[in-house]
Amino acid sequence: MxxxxxxxxxxxxxxxxxxxxxxxxxxxxxxxxxxxxxxxxxxxxxxxxxxxxxxxxxxxxxxxxxxxxxxxxxxxxxxxxxxxxxxxxxxGDRWYQQQSRSADLPAAVAYFSPEFGITAALPQYSGGLGILAGDHLKAASDLGVPLIGVGLLYRHGYFRQSLSGDGWQQEHYPVLDPHELPLIQLREADDTPAQVMLALPGGRFLRARIWLAQVGRIPLLLLDSDVEENDLGERGVTDRLYGGGSEHRLLQEMLLGIGGVRAVRTYCRLTGHPEPEVFHTNEGHAGFLGLERINELCEGDDGLGFDAALEAVRGGTVFTTHTPVPAGIDRFDRDLVARHFGPAAELPRIEVDRILRLGAESYPGGEAHLFNMAAMGLRLAQRANGVSLLHGQVSREMFAGLWPGFDAEEVPITSVTNGVHAPTWVAPEVLRLGGTSAEDGDERWDGAAALPDPDLWALRRTLRERLVDEVRDRLRASWRQRGAGSAELGWIDGVLDPDVLTIGFARRVPSYKRLTLMLRDKDRLTELLLHPERPVQIVVAGKAHPADDGGKRLIQELVRFADDAKVRHRIVFLPDYGMAMAQNLYPGCDIWLNNPLRPLEACGTSGMKAALNGCLNLSVLDGWWDEWFEPDFGWAIPTADGAAMDTDRRDDIEASALYDLLEQRITPRFYERGGAGLPDRWIEMVRRTLTQLGPKVLAGRMVREYVERLYAPAARAHRALGAEQAGELAAWKTRVRSAWPSVGVDHVETSAATATVELGTAVSLRVRVALGDLRAEDVEVQAVSGRVDSEDRITDAVSVPLKPVSGPDTYGRWLYEGPLSLDRTGPFGYTVRVLPAHRLLASPAEPGLVAVASDAVGREGGTRMEGNDELGFASGQGDRPLRVELLNGKAE
Structure with missing residues (x-):
């Protein structure tokens, strides 16, 4: 019953x-x-x-x-x-408290994410974004960083995965009772549950209770809409992670961003926790938090205007993008967004049109009817970053349309490469090799350097054997779910071998991660699996999004191959990939395989977790592996580059390269034995991975970088942008944007007599610029120079400010002078541009305005190129640079 x-x-x-x-x-x-x-x-x-x-x-x-x-x-x-x-x-005091005595650090940071992977006992994550967020909180706790985490409590979490008899993914959504989770309900002083509330169209309201998960020193606030006061539809807003249609997702993101700020205020009021000076949004899902903070500053008779509030909010906001493809960004229909804001809904003091312009795709290729959460996130944050060096470059190129007057390398998006939390992901036996505490944010594996080869190899076998036991248990349970009887499963006792080279592949299953690249040539893979002297075995796991039938077909293809009686003892697919499985999978593998389409892997932290356990990486040079690959740490899979490369041809080439590496380099090294009967060269690679690569991939390193490079500057900007200063900056931007159409470079001349000069020659520039109603202190005039390619594009550009020497003349023009540094031989070019300048700007590109000289300047008066849209993002580009030829010898 x-x-x-x-x-x-x-x-x-x-x-x-x-x-x-x-x-x-x-x-x-x-x-x-x-x-x-x-x-x-x-x-x-x-x-x-x-x-x-x-x-x-x-x-x-x-x-x-x-x-x-x-x-x-x-x-x-x-x-x-x-x-x-x-x-x-x-x-007690930790790293942050020691730093804060000598550094100007924020009193607190609020960290917003749609998912958090803390532990399998709190299943509020789907993949890498959530696991990264969980590791961020744990490392912040270890370092003593005063973070407040903010997310949603999903009553069904993400789905549980099983397989049908024919290998098709099945989804199950168990109901999670918050009272049975490691959570405490936040309560008011009168013991009633603390709540936040959002206004919805039609006079309805969305209410949410606040649950607290204590993550070491870090409070994690999770909002839950399943409360009796809500109507049935509103009760289901926090039902599933990444579930539902567009309006459902919009309400989730409004609750996360707007409700999340209100939850933080409630928590600080009830507990006395310092109010955050910095707000960090982990991907665009929480971007509405900036609107709520603007709304706060606009309240009351003495409230700021929208423009001043926007500047104040931007100063203390950090935005991290995790996607390298536009398809990974949440985009909503503008009309849907408009219905949920304004006098009849939420944030009635803010004009709906101002909100819509923050998310507008007002750049080439953008779609006018869509509201882009990442575009809003970038416009509301003074500081932004990607999650690896390569991803930072990809992000600058992907979002360059927001700053069209600037080269991609000047787009103000930096990078902080992700890291992983060693105490969570490293096997205890490996962690004990460390020479320092596992919780001081500076974990190292110095003990691995002195561990004798036999002991290190024995440790690797122990971890492999543990994985073999777990795989058999999970495989047996999976086959029973698929309908097999116990009498049919005797073969599972022979699945995998603790002395065989073990490859791991586990992640989400979108098409770009190429789960089935290993199946490109099934005969060749079979030969690798069944090689009589140098066999390999592969453990695969991963979930496809419930709506992604293409991903499900990839899983089914792999499962059907792994079901073949000829190879099923050498390759397995384990359903229901999650934290509990991963914590044994990473240590037990010898090779971690990653073969995405480059450069579509923003970071790829699973390979980091494997490396911390002494597992070697075999990966396409993408994400973090592109940044830190060395032959001591593993192998790079060559990529078939070229825009004209056919998809099938590319996959054939890269799969063949993968097979070649396994056949010719990896398996011979694993199975070769030295004088003591050990794989000496393999063991040395394991040792170097632990001691040299290990410290780089730690979440402690990552969080310290966030503190020093993003949080501390954001806190300083927050303090500098009080009401008066924010109003000043907003008024200045309005004045500059209004005057910018009159700004231009009228004339450029150089002291060089010819277009071919000798290296080291002192060349000076004289530039006449029109500033219209602006003053010299409102702008910076720069000479931009460097090598030029065949199309006269400047590469490795160097910018040098020029100094005003006179002006304005009767035409409002100013004269600027300065040297041109000719420090490289060969084709060399320069141009001149004008940028806005203000002491409160974080980057000269921030206002998105630029006037660049054209190649006609100095001959016929030239042309002016300016950028000026209402949000301050550039809309113009300069022409070709002027070009000279630098010689090593005398000038010709």
């Missing part, structure tokens, strides 16, 4: 065991071995049955066992030690 109502019955712990409840509700247990070992000792069998979830464990332990533990002196001593250690971890 089915229950008509459900309750959560909490265990009553004896007084001496009360600290167990505090330990269970702080998710630090998910990366702290001593805490997990303590819970395991409560009841090892029930710990395993609870999948390592302390909340579930404590709810299942019999009262007799609890009473026994309450009288166990040894257990209570361990409990006291672990509890005291957690208190010291939470309350």
């Amino acid at each position: 089915k229950a008509i109502r459900r309750f959560t019955v909490r265990p009553v712990l004896p007084e001496p065991l009360q600290p167990l409840s505090d330990l269970a509700r702080n998710l630090r247990w998910s990366w702290h071995p001593e805490t997990r070992e303590l819970f395991q000792s409560v009841d090892p069998g029930r710990w395993a049955a609870s999948d390592g979830d302390p909340i579930r464990l404590l709810g299942s332990v019999p009262r007799a066992r609890l009473a026994e533990l309450a009288g166990d002196g040894d257990f209570l001593a361990r409990l006291t030690a672990v509890s005291d250690e957690l208190r010291a971890y939470v309350d």
